[in-house]
Structures are given as structure tokens and as C-alpha cells.
Amino acid sequence: MLAFVPRPVAELPWQIIFITVAIAGFGVIVLYSAAGGSVSPWAGIHALRFVVFLAMALVIRLFSENFVKWGTFPAYAVFAVLLLLVELAGAVKGGSQRWIELGFIRLQPSEFMKPLVVLAIARFYEMLPIGQARSWSAIWPPLVLIGVPWFLVMTQPDLGTSIAVMTGGVTVMFLAGVPLRLFIGAGLAGAAFVPFAFFFLLKEYQQNRVLIFLDPESDPLGTGYHISQSKIAIGSGGIGGKGYLQGSQSHLDYLPEGHTDFVFATMAEEWGLIGGLFVIVMFALLLRWSTVVSLNAPSRFGKLAGGGLTMVIFFYIAINMLMVMGLAPVVGIPLPFLSYGGSSMMTIMICIGLLMGIERNTRQGGGGGRLLP
Amino acid sequence: MIRPGKLITRNSLNITFNRRTMLIGGAQGLVGAILAARMAYISVVENERYKMLSESNRVNLTLIPPRRGWIIDRNGKPLANNKADFRVDLIPQRVRDVDGTIDQLATILKMTPDKVDDLRAAMKDARGLQPVPVAAGLSYEDFAALSVRLPDLPGVAPQRGFSRQYPTGAAVGHLLGYVGIANAEEYEESKNPLLITPGFKIGKDGLEKYFEPQLQGKPGARKVEVTARGKIVRELGVQEDVPGKPLKLTIDGGLQEFVARRMGRESGAAVVIDCQTGGILAFSSMPCFDPNSFSDGIGRLEYAMLSQDERVPLLNKATRGLYPPGSTLKPMAAVACLQHGVDPEETINCPGGYRLGNRFYQCLGRHGPVNMVRAIEKSCNTYFYAQAHRLGYDKIAMVAREMGLGEDFNLAGLNQRYGTIPDSEWKMRKFKQAWTASDSLNAVIGQGYVICNPLQLAVMVARLASGRKLYPHLIPDNRVAPTLPYAPEHLAIAHQGMAQVVSQGTAARSKLPLEGIAMAGKTGTAQVRGLGSGSRGGAGVPWKYRDHGLFVCFAPVEQPLYAAAVVIEHGLGGSRAAAPVAKDFMTYMFDPQKAMDSLAAMEAGWGGNIQERMASEFASFRARAEGRVAEPPPQEAAD
Numbered sequence A: 001m002l003a004f005v006p007r008p009v010a011e012l013p014w015q016i017i018f019i020t021v022a023i024a025g026f027g028v029i030v031l032y033s034a035a036g037g038s039v040s041p042w043a044g045i046h047a048l049r050f051v052v053f054l055a056m057a058l059v060i061r062l063f064s065e066n067f068v069k070w071g072t073f074p075a076y077a078v079f080a081v082l083l084l085l086v087e088l089a090g091a092v093k094g095g096s097q098r099w100i101e102l103g104f105i106r107l108q109p110s111e112f113m114k115p116l117v118v119l120a121i122a123r124f125y126e127m128l129p130i131g132q133a134r135s136w137s138a139i140w141p142p143l144v145l146i147g148v149p150w151f152l153v154m155t156q157p158d159l160g161t162s163i164a165v166m167t168g169g170v171t172v173m174f175l176a177g178v179p180l181r182l183f184i185g186a187g188l189a190g191a192a193f194v195p196f197a198f199f200f201l202l203k204e205y206q207q208n209r210v211l212i213f214l215d216p217e218s219d220p221l222g223t224g225y226h227i228s229q230s231k232i233a234i235g236s237g238g239i240g241g242k243g244y245l246q247g248s249q250s251h252l253d254y255l256p257e258g259h260t261d262f263v264f265a266t267m268a269e270e271w272g273l274i275g276g277l278f279v280i281v282m283f284a285l286l287l288r289w290s291t292v293v294s295l296n297a298p299s300r301f302g303k304l305a306g307g308g309l310t311m312v313i314f315f316y317i318a319i320n321m322l323m324v325m326g327l328a329p330v331v332g333i334p335l336p337f338l339s340y341g342g343s344s345m346m347t348i349m350i351c352i353g354l355l356m357g358i359e360r361n362t363r364q365g366g367g368g369g370r371l372l373p
Numbered sequence B: 001m002i003r004p005g006k007l008i009t010r011n012s013l014n015i016t017f018n019r020r021t022m023l024i025g026g027a028q029g030l031v032g033a034i035l036a037a038r039m040a041y042i043s044v045v046e047n048e049r050y051k052m053l054s055e056s057n058r059v060n061l062t063l064i065p066p067r068r069g070w071i072i073d074r075n076g077k078p079l080a081n082n083k084a085d086f087r088v089d090l091i092p093q094r095v096r097d098v099d100g101t102i103d104q105l106a107t108i109l110k111m112t113p114d115k116v117d118d119l120r121a122a123m124k125d126a127r128g129l130q131p132v133p134v135a136a137g138l139s140y141e142d143f144a145a146l147s148v149r150l151p152d153l154p155g156v157a158p159q160r161g162f163s164r165q166y167p168t169g170a171a172v173g174h175l176l177g178y179v180g181i182a183n184a185e186e187y188e189e190s191k192n193p194l195l196i197t198p199g200f201k202i203g204k205d206g207l208e209k210y211f212e213p214q215l216q217g218k219p220g221a222r223k224v225e226v227t228a229r230g231k232i233v234r235e236l237g238v239q240e241d242v243p244g245k246p247l248k249l250t251i252d253g254g255l256q257e258f259v260a261r262r263m264g265r266e267s268g269a270a271v272v273i274d275c276q277t278g279g280i281l282a283f284s285s286m287p288c289f290d291p292n293s294f295s296d297g298i299g300r301l302e303y304a305m306l307s308q309d310e311r312v313p314l315l316n317k318a319t320r321g322l323y324p325p326g327s328t329l330k331p332m333a334a335v336a337c338l339q340h341g342v343d344p345e346e347t348i349n350c351p352g353g354y355r356l357g358n359r360f361y362q363c364l365g366r367h368g369p370v371n372m373v374r375a376i377e378k379s380c381n382t383y384f385y386a387q388a389h390r391l392g393y394d395k396i397a398m399v400a401r402e403m404g405l406g407e408d409f410n411l412a413g414l415n416q417r418y419g420t421i422p423d424s425e426w427k428m429r430k431f432k433q434a435w436t437a438s439d440s441l442n443a444v445i446g447q448g449y450v451i452c453n454p455l456q457l458a459v460m461v462a463r464l465a466s467g468r469k470l471y472p473h474l475i476p477d478n479r480v481a482p483t484l485p486y487a488p489e490h491l492a493i494a495h496q497g498m499a500q501v502v503s504q505g506t507a508a509r510s511k512l513p514l515e516g517i518a519m520a521g522k523t524g525t526a527q528v529r530g531l532g533s534g535s536r537g538g539a540g541v542p543w544k545y546r547d548h549g550l551f552v553c554f555a556p557v558e559q560p561l562y563a564a565a566v567v568i569e570h571g572l573g574g575s576r577a578a579a580p581v582a583k584d585f586m587t588y589m590f591d592p593q594k595a596m597d598s599l600a601a602m603e604a605g606w607g608g609n610i611q612e613r614m615a616s617e618f619a620s621f622r623a624r625a626e627g628r629v630a631e632p633p634p635q636e637a638a639d
Helices: A014-034 A039-061 A065-093 A109-127 A140-154 A159-175 A180-201 A204-214 A224-237 A263-296 A300-324 A342-365 B010-045 B047-058 B098-109 B113-125 B140-148 B169-176 B184-190 B206-210 B212-216 B253-262 B291-295 B300-308 B326-339 B372-378 B381-391 B393-402 B424-431 B437-444 B454-466 B488-503 B574-590 B592-606 B610-625
Strands: B059-064 B078-090 B132-135 B156-165 B220-226 B232-239 B268-274 B280-286 B348-350 B353-356 B359-362 B368-370 B520-526 B548-555 B562-568
Touching (some): A014 A039, A014 A263, A039 A342, A065 A140, A109 A140, A180 A204, A224 A263, A224 B010, A263 A342, A263 B010, B047 B059, B078 B098, B078 B140, B098 B113, B098 B132, B098 B140, B113 B132, B169 B206, B169 B253, B169 B610, B253 B574, B268 B454, B268 B574, B300 B610, B326 B393, B326 B454, B326 B488, B326 B574, B348 B381, B353 B381, B353 B437, B372 B381, B454 B562, B488 B548, B520 B574, B548 B574
Antiparallel strands (some): B059 B220, B078 B132, B078 B156, B220 B232, B268 B280, B268 B562, B348 B368, B353 B359, B520 B548, B548 B562
16 A cells, blocks of 8 residues: 555545545546436436445445444334334325325335345344354244235335345344254245246235246236337447447436436446446446455344345345346336436445445454455 | 354354354355446347347337328329328227227317217227327318327327328229238238228229239338337438339220210110220229228218119129120121121011911011121111021121120139120030020020120120231230231121111211211110010119110221220110210210310219219218118128
């Protein structure tokens, strides 16, 4: 490190900052094109939001691990109650509601629940005596911690977020050492449960989305239209893309949601396979960084939380990209740093901030030698 | 839950954590690899396919209907051409609110209530992309007013194009046919997207239908870039259409129109043939529909009026109207007699009829002794009764057929009913009965089983006049017709008889008002209500029971140039109704101005020209029909 750089600046996690700036910066460029070559309405706000949330992440980074641990359960409780309130408000008004209006911001409790479930379960396993790590008492409390927000989000109904909440929580359980056969058993049970869930828990529009995912051409002008047009945008881009600001699918409105859920298709049409691989590689670097952070973390809480948060970020990326390429049904999950939208960027940045904090803790504590560079 | 014998330590949990983290990391890497591979597959392997889909999204190809080939007369004058036109169609599949859209269109285009009703009815039966015509011939102001409102009117397709125009309207209806929008079956058959292009029409009847391949032309195309909502972003290029080839006919446009107009308020048909080539100069069946209204999509009310008219404007009487030819066959019968050795100077006494067994066959008068020429001139039945009785009709029938009677001509797809020239073999086949002398007597004066269409009568007189086996045709050709196997002096006797018909005989009032040009002809009167006295079909009975008037003729007598047949339905008699019409159009051929002057005077008495009369008839029909629902027209309008 250069000597004249002040220590607090030099100690900033430049690697991950560079990665997120690169992806989000690319996002700004893509959104500029999605608006037909205009900073408004999306690109400018996207850049501004990223700066604000990056600053927020750098602040979260400074939280001590003890502070995070101390705050985990109260925060979990508060947001569980808020989730319930949202649910009740929706029931009173009729129709579904996902947020609470705070005047200056729409607070979406389910977004906060994604990192909070991870933190709460990590905290739980940290508190659990080591000897009980493979016992019943290591299993049912996390299931409750996952189940309550999962159920509340599921009934909103918000299929994507509820699965994200569950995935983060279950990942922490897995990393905490819960016996493998339980996951295999649960996986089999889940497979058996899918038909039941499909017919009795999903709303009709969700059922349609799944059906159309299985056969997109069956409904080329309805829900399948999204997937078809997305594939056309990606496929027509070829290797080098049609050129910046030259994407006909997005500019002529054939691609729906080209600035939010299907932003990857907007990008791929103009930047081609090269742009796509760039995005995939940058996300891989991001996940590699966060995986290394969790492996190097000295504390059990840090390890488990790091692993869970990594999975939350991965979940966004993977489901969104599988969806736009026609490998997963259309569930409203945005692509981190590229999709226009505040709440998902906030959630991802909270996760990144917490991971930065874990890394900082590792560096300061100098705890047990670093596993990987 | 606890597995016995397995000690859990912080270290063992850390090892599990590391192992499982690597497992998850590996799984994530695998997903990443799948995504990269999938993307490479879509964008590289399937690139061509998706590029095409993307282009077909972006680029909208609109066909430009080709301009239809003109139909021109022998002098190059257009009988059917195209006029620049602003038009509007509805594309049923794209219309969201049918009633609302029609209401708006009615307001913007100021449509009359019966047009709006027609449009509603048409939209009820319409499906898919088949365009339904709303209006054609719009003013630029209406067109612009509509174009401005297009974003709120999905499915409305205004267009600048060309539409078919028949300058002489009803005068060419049965000759040319008309054009119309391709129907669903026609589209299903060929799947040609041109057929459902708004503004495109195909020939539906007559020559327009028969010569469709030649007249159609090749469509142009307009490429535009459109958004998902159908908004046009920019034009990418235009390929001009290739107009159809012109079709030249043997028709004389001026004569064609004159004949149609001269028919006046009568119902009938007239065919004029060029005696040198057999080319048809005029081909008229009146009254007739206006092919311009058919081509614009005829209204229900107008169609109801045409189909309820007792003068059957939808029937082409020139080829599909069958009439007993009456005495018009006598010159032909005379040639047959001469052919079989009858001496033209032989006289037969006419006491006012002919006795066959215990029946007395009436003649029109008491002519005394007549030879052949005089028998033709006076149209003496007795003379021909006697000859037919002596020769038998079979011999006359052979000549009749040689003259084109009973023949189905190959005439550009024109649908014909070719009637009957009977003989003994025919009667046996048809009725299982032997031919009788009585049959011969009836047949020789063009009654009984004999029945012909006006085209055949025109061909007969053209062959008689020229002595050659002319074939009627509409498309010019240079073939020379073979000579008929009759001695010129035999034909000359028939010519002389016919000349005397006009100069001093039954059609003496129809001499051409021209210096040095004389017409030869033969009148005929055909009973509508059985055989018998003229009074049964005379002026005192309702129109539809009156006798038909027929006239065949050629001119000039010495050097025949033009031959013609005229049939006036229920016209009471050939000399009274048909011969004057022939006189006027023959006059037109030699002195058009003189003929036009006398026509103008007549039309003033009839209440205007064809178009004016049709308009006033329609107005009164509409007034009568007010409040009553007219029957919907079938898809194919004319027979």
C-alpha cells in the first residue's frame, strides 16, 4: 500500500468496492440506453441510489460484531411485527400490500427480512452450545425463525421473496452442521409438496407463470411473452451485441420490464455475449469475495452470517438470470446493481455492508490465519 | 438426533462449515457456468433464429396493392381504369370496441344510416385479418381528420391507393364484370397475404375474373419500423408496385355505351359483331348493375333493389337469356332450302295460313303468291311452313347449327346458356317421341322447341352476312374465318330478302337515315305465353306476358361491316321495339353525331341517362324501403 494514503482509506475493502462500482456503473450505462438514451428517468437515480447505498454499506461496515449480534433479535422481532402489520393492512384494504408508507420512503419489511433471517439464525447457532449442534434443539428454533417470515411473505403473496428468505435461512442451517440427511429428506419431502403447493398455495397468476415457464410458446402474447421477448433480445444480440443504443427489442418496447427484471436482456441485446460474460464474471468475483470473507471469519457468527448473506446475494443473481434466459419461471426478482429499483439495491447493499463488517472484523481481530488470499 | 460416538467440537464444526461452504461455492460456480453456457447457446448457436424474430418484431412489411391493368377498347379508350383514392378499412381482429369504433367512424366520415347498418352487418360476419371496407373515395379533409384520430381507433386502416373505375358504369357491367374484396374461401385457398391487404381487390365476374392473372400485377411493399404498440417509428424503404398489364378488347367503347343508353328503359340485350373478323363490337344486356357500386362493396339496399327488379339487372341476357327466335331464323331457313334444291322463284300461295291435316297454322297476313325473297320481306309463315313440311326440319337444323345456333362459344369465360336447335334425333332422345310435321312447322318460324340466346343470333346474322364461319371473340385475333359451304348466290337471296325487310317490308320504319348506306334485317316476335294469336301477348296484357321483340340485321347491305342482334323483352314485336334500336346504333357506326343527337332527345323523354335514372330509381326504392329490413346480399352477387 502506498505510504501517503491514510490508513482508514487504505483499509477500505477496495476490491469489493471496485466490483460493485463496476457492475452498478455498467447498470447506469444500460439504464441510460433503456430510457432511449436519456439520464432520466432511470440512469441518474440509479447512480445516485448506488452512491447513497454504498455509503450506507460503508457505515454498516463500521458496526462492531457485538453490536450486530446485539441488534439481531430485536431487529428481527420488529420487522416480523411490521410484516404482520403489512399483512393486516392488506387484509383490511383488500388486495395485497407489501410496504408501509413512511412518507419519504416506502418501507418493505420483507426486504429487510432476507438478511435478518440469516443473522438471526447465525446468532442462534452461535449461542447454541456446541454439543447440541446436531440435536433437535438445533433444528426447530431456526425452522420457526424461517417459517414465520416465510409464511407472512408467502401470503402477501410474494413468491420470490419468500423463497429468498427461506433459502438464506436454510443455507445457514446447512453451514451450521445440521445433518445432511435431514436436507436430503426435506428435499424429497419438498419435491412431494410441490404439487400441493402448486394447486393450493399459489394464486392463479403464479400458477400460470409456472405453467408458461414450462411451455412459453403456449402463450406468446400473454405471460409467455416476457420470456419469449427476453430470449429474442439476448439471442439477437449475438457475440458482440447490436451496439450501444441500438437495441430494437428494448427501444421499441417489445421487451417488457426492460429496465427492471429484464435489464439483463436489455444489456445483452446491445452488448452481446461479451457483455453477458462480463456481468457473470463480475458477479462471480463478488461471490468469491464474500465466500472468502465468510471462510476467513474468525467467529462462528461471522462465518455463518457470511455464508448466508452470500447465498442471499447469489439467489438474486441466479434466479433473475435463469429467468431472463428462460430457465426459471417469471418471478419478480431483480438483478443486483443492474435492475432499476431501490429496495432490492438496499437489501444487497445491507448484505455487502455486513460482509464488509465481517471482513473488517477479521482483519482487526487478526483471528485464525486467512484461508485464502 | 445425536449420532452416538461422534464427538462434536468447535473444530469439527469449522471443518464441516468449510467443507459445506466449498460445496455451496461449487454449486454456485456450476450455476454460473450453466448461465454462461446457456447465454452462449442462445446468442451464438441460435443467434440467426432470434435475429430473425427480432427483425420480424421490428420491421412491419405492408403490401401496397398493385394497380390493376386497364381494360381498353379497340381504339385504346379505357373501359376500366383506376382512380386515385383515399379509403378506409376495418381489420376485424384488431378492433377492440366494434360499436364504439363504428360510431366514431360514422361521425368522422358523416356516413348515412344505411351505410352504417351495412358496416355493422359486415363486421358481424367478419373474422381475422380480412379487411372490411368502410368507405372509399374520401375527401382529403375526411381522410386527414381520420388519420389524426388513429391512435384511439385500433383496427382502422386508412389508405391512399387506387380503386377500380368504370367510366361508363352500367354500360359495361355484364361485359367486364366487377372487382371485389377476396372472400374467406379465396384466401384460404391461396393463403396469399395480398388477398387480405386492405384496398386490394380481385376480379369477381366477367372479364375481370377471367383475366385476373394478367390484370392483377405485382404488389409493392412498404417497410416500416414499428414499436410493440404498432406506432410507426420510421420508414425503412418502399418498393413500388408493378401494375397489371392492360387488356385490349375488340369492343368499340363508344358503340358499347351508345347501345346501352339506346336500350333506354327497356329490358333486353344487343350484340354487335364485326363482319370481317367476328370480333364483338358491343355486348350489352340492360338494365345492368353499375360495376362501380359492386366494386366498392354494394350496399344491401342497392342490392335488394337490383334483385327485386322484374327486369333482372343481375342476369346477363346476351348470353344467359334464352328466347324463341321467332321469324329472325327465316333468312337462315331460306339458305337451307336453297341448299336443298328449292327454286327461289317458286311461288307458294298464302291464304293466311297453312293447313296441316286438320289443323290450320296461322300466318301473320294473307300474302297471296310469294317467292322466297318476298316471303322473307313479308315474313310469310305459310311459305316457310310449306318448305319445312316438304324438306323436314332436320335439314334446316343442320344449317342452323352451322350458323352458330345452339353453340356454346369459347368466349373469355362468359357463362352461356346455349339453348336448343331441335331435330328428330334430339326429340327422340329427350322425349322418346317421333318428330312430327307439326314440329317442323313450329321450328321453322323459330317457335316450339327452338330457343337461342342473343349472342347466337348475332353470330348467325354475321355468318349469313359475311358467308364465313366467324367466331365471336372479345380479344383481338388475326385468324381468318373459313368460308361457309353455301353458294354466294344462295346467300345473296337471303341478303336480298333481308334488305327488302328494311327497305319495304316489316321493318320499313327503321331505314337508316343515311345517304347511300342501307341496312338489311329481319324482325321476329316471340310469344311469351304459348302459341296462338298475337292478341294474347299484345299491348293489352301485363308487361311480363307481352311478346318479345327481336331483330337481326347487318349493314351496309352490299358490303356488310357490322352484324347485330337485338332482343327487347316484352317489347311487343320486332319491328316495333327491336328494329328502331338497331337502326340507331347502326347509324352511330356511320354517323355518330347524328345518332347522339337523336339519343339525347330520347333520353330527355326517359328521365335522364342511365346513371341519372338509376339514381332516381334508387332514391324512390330507398323511400319505399324505409323502416323495412332489406334482405342481405349473398356473397357472390351476380350470377
